[in-house]
Amino acid sequence: MAFPETVRSIGRAGMFSLSVFRATKPTADFWQELIREIYKIGARTLPIIAVGGAFVGLSITLLGYRSLQTYGAGNQISFLIGLGMYRELGPVLTALLFIGRAGSSIAAELGLMRATDQITALGLMGIDPVGKAVAPRFWAAVITVPLLTAFFCSLAFAASWFEGVQILGIDNGAFWQVMKDAVDFQEDFLPAFLKSAIFGGTAALVASYVGFHAEPTIEGTSVATTRAVVNASLLVLMFNFVLSAFLYR
Numbered sequence: 001m002a003f004p005e006t007v008r009s010i011g012r013a014g015m016f017s018l019s020v021f022r023a024t025k026p027t028a029d030f031w032q033e034l035i036r037e038i039y040k041i042g043a044r045t046l047p048i049i050a051v052g053g054a055f056v057g058l059s060i061t062l063l064g065y066r067s068l069q070t071y072g073a074g075n076q077i078s079f080l081i082g083l084g085m086y087r088e089l090g091p092v093l094t095a096l097l098f099i100g101r102a103g104s105s106i107a108a109e110l111g112l113m114r115a116t117d118q119i120t121a122l123g124l125m126g127i128d129p130v131g132k133a134v135a136p137r138f139w140a141a142v143i144t145v146p147l148l149t150a151f152f153c154s155l156a157f158a159a160s161w162f163e164g165v166q167i168l169g170i171d172n173g174a175f176w177q178v179m180k181d182a183v184d185f186q187e188d189f190l191p192a193f194l195k196s197a198i199f200g201g202t203a204a205l206v207a208s209y210v211g212f213h214a215e216p217t218i219e220g221t222s223v224a225t226t227r228a229v230v231n232a233s234l235l236v237l238m239f240n241f242v243l244s245a246f247l248y249r
Contacts, residue, residue, distance in 0.1 A: 016130075016209050020138050023131030033136035041102035041137070042144030049152050052097050057156030060084060061163045065170075075170050078179035081160045085153045086188040087248060088240070094149040095199035095236045098141070099229055103207040106137050107228035110211030111221030119212070134212060138204045145200025146193040153192075191247040198243065199236050206232040 024030070064080045110133060113119050122129040157179075164170040183189065207228040214224035 012213075013205075013209050016212070017205050019130050020135050020205065020208070023128050024135045024139065025131060030131070030136060033132070034140055037136045037140035038144055041098075041105065041140055042148065045098060045101045045144075045148060046151065048097055048101055049094060049148050050155050052093060053152035053155030054159040056089060056093060056152075057081065057085075057159035058163050060089070060156075061160040061168075065164065065168055074168070075174050076178055077164055077170065078160065078175045079182040081156065082179040082183045083188065085156050086183060086192040088244065090149050090153040090156070091192050091195040091199060092236065092240050094152045094196060095145060095203060096233055097152075098145055098148060098200065099203045099207075099232045099236070102141070103203045103232050104225050104229050106141075106204060106207040107211035107214075107225045108221060110134070110208060111214035111224040114212065114214050115216045115218060115221055117216070130212075134208045137208055138201060141200040141204035142197050143200075145203070146196040149192060149196040187248075191243075195240065195243050195247070198239060202235050202239060203232045206235060 060081050061077055065074050065077045068074050068076055068080070110119075113133060119129045119133065122132055161172075161175060165172045165175055210224045210228040210231065211221075214220045
């Protein structure tokens, strides 16, 4: 019984995703909601992204420098952090932080709308609830997560430079030159933004689907929020492996 139910759940999630694309209409109300959601799930996530990026950069620099110094290659730490942040850590960690901060918020808001019959009321008024409540959140996530990834990587690079150059004594020119030679715009920078957009859309769709179909109770909203965070995080990790296998050959 578990397998057929899983297949049905995947089918319902797929149909819900298609309904989000069909409900996306560039009206004035849509743009207003989109801008509001970009601020809510994007700008309000900046503090946790900044702190996370800085400490990830510090941790990788310290660990990587000690490992590379064993082979006399400590000045290559910027090579490690440049490729590591753009190819793997930047998009994945940003998406996970986004899920914890904004994905849970999306699921909770939609679950509360379901519990208070606001979604039903929108349908009775002839307003598409998916287009009104879900589509702006989805596109806001697709837009903001790549920007948050760039901010995350920038803070990580700044923290790595501070620790590597100012504390560990790596030459400033060598630090940036090695990173410049290691990171390619088309092979590293653009795929990182593509992965981030996919992760953002995935997180928003999972959170919206779970919150939109939550049981209309306070307990149902709580369960939906937890389920959204867990499922979205696992999907991001799985999609990261698949995308990395195809993008970086």
